[in-house]
Amino acid sequence: MEELSLALDLIGTFVFALSGALAGVKRGLDLFGVLVLSFAAANAGGITRDLLIGAVPPAAFHDLRYLGTSLFAGLVTFYFASLIVRLSNAVLLFDAAGLAFFAVAGASKALDHGLSPVMAVVLGMVTGIGGGMVRDVLLTEIPTVLRAELYAVAALVAATVVVIGHLLHLPVAPVTITALILCFGLRVMAIRYRWQLPVAKFAKQSDVTAKDGNNPEKF
Amino acid sequence: MEELSLALDLIGTFVFALSGALAGVKRGLDLFGVLVLSFAAANAGGITRDLLIGAVPPAAFHDLRYLGTSLFAGLVTFYFASLIVRLSNAVLLFDAAGLAFFAVAGASKALDHGLSPVMAVVLGMVTGIGGGMVRDVLLTEIPTVLRAELYAVAALVAATVVVIGHLLHLPVAPVTITALILCFGLRVMAIRYRWQLPVAKFAKQSDVTAKDGNNPEKF
């Protein structure tokens, strides 16, 4: 079980690192920049969680396998970028899997550190989405997760299942599997059918067109 | 007194969350993105302070009222954005009040944790302005506070009053009230009369025109 959990975590790390490296390659970063983005995308969520719950140094600075996995994914992407792009549907599937693993692992770790159930759910979600947010901020893009198809919601669902299972003292293995399947399935369906969260009416009516012109005195 | 302090803190949280949510709505984020911005704008300053002084988990992850208040403000903004926009003068006033509360609370907490007076002032200011900075970075904008009318200065004044009061062992209540009034008043006057800090001559001469013209689609 412990080993399974580590394996899942490292798969998640690998896939998230691929997504970070690919974003860096597309923006023309050099080799170092690509490796930084791999590491950041794969580990920033977990590092943030660990800083917030006081688990320092964060796991990513303890266990060399996280660094190694991230750098390996970064190098693969750097030298075989066009291959990774051609596999991008597979990458999206792996990314959905990574999200599920990270959300589950994040919520469990927060519970272990004594956080309240609601906050364990929040931290599970942060673990899942934090890496992608840092990746996008480093590339000066508004984080995709603030716009993407149910990305954060899928992480929230997984973390919620873990926390409810914990509160009801249900056995860990089936709860974990349920959480993983729900998160993965929800994310894949959202991509497939383009499920979206609503956008405020206000934005749709008035501001989106005006945006580019309307902050003259601010800058 | 304790209850008053909590009430002020939650009012500040609510108002800062409004400002974050409104910024998110204007940029066309989905519901989740708007809620993330509410939470970040309202709590990132306090979370940063708590991480820096070693108070983990940060208050925002302890006490559910901060999360609840932030999400409530985010939902209100999401569904009644045009109302909030129409009330934007009131929101600016509340924001000035939130800044005052946060700066005072931040400086006090830093003193309680044994930081030096100068650093307590700095952390008071960080508590006041950190949320807005994170909000703007997530939206890929240069933080307003690095340009706005005496925003940070007002926070600095409030934090300085608190720290001086502490050093001179003055009674807490009148010191707090003085700090709040000074910060609020200074900020409101700065908005009303467009008081600004100076900009370097260098920038005015050479760079501003070039700047404004050369990133047309970015701003």
Added chain:
Amino acid sequence: MEELSLALDLIGTFVFALSGALAGVKRGLDLFGVLVLSFAAANAGGITRDLLIGAVPPAAFHDLRYLGTSLFAGLVTFYFASLIVRLSNAVLLFDAAGLAFFAVAGASKALDHGLSPVMAVVLGMVTGIGGGMVRDVLLTEIPTVLRAELYAVAALVAATVVVIGHLLHLPVAPVTITALILCFGLRVMAIRYRWQLPVAKFAKQSDVTAKDGNNPEKF
């Protein structure tokens, strides 16, 4: 030795603060914004390292000299920006020196806190490059270090020398001097001869032209 080390650290702080302030002046920030960028550019790397290894409050919040040095550099830049610009070659040299000092100091501190050798190297690099990354993110630019001439590599080399010296129990002084000289020399040579890390072929083929068209001077 101790005093030398502090002196080197403060020189690094001063020079990095210059670079932050200059970037702020060029973007037309007000006085406060320029001072925030000085402080962030000079201290964010060390603060990040200290948070990650659990050394809170970070040194920059302990020892007033870091704040004082940063603000002094910011004020000098604000009022004499055109002078600093004319000295920009000298500033680049000082910046290379600052990078060397910070990478060495960061790796040593991480070793003192019991991190593994590999992670001490990573944290030495983070100490060297973190400030510049935060500076660029606050100005909504992709961090230069993800693209610049061997900047991070020079920091990695310095940190690696420190860690190898530590593992082999070599005397500290000559190891430190070697690390400093290597980092400084590598960075200066890289600037002089425009040494670059490779960029992925994928980016060169397909994406760079599209990219270059819409932000011409930025990339």
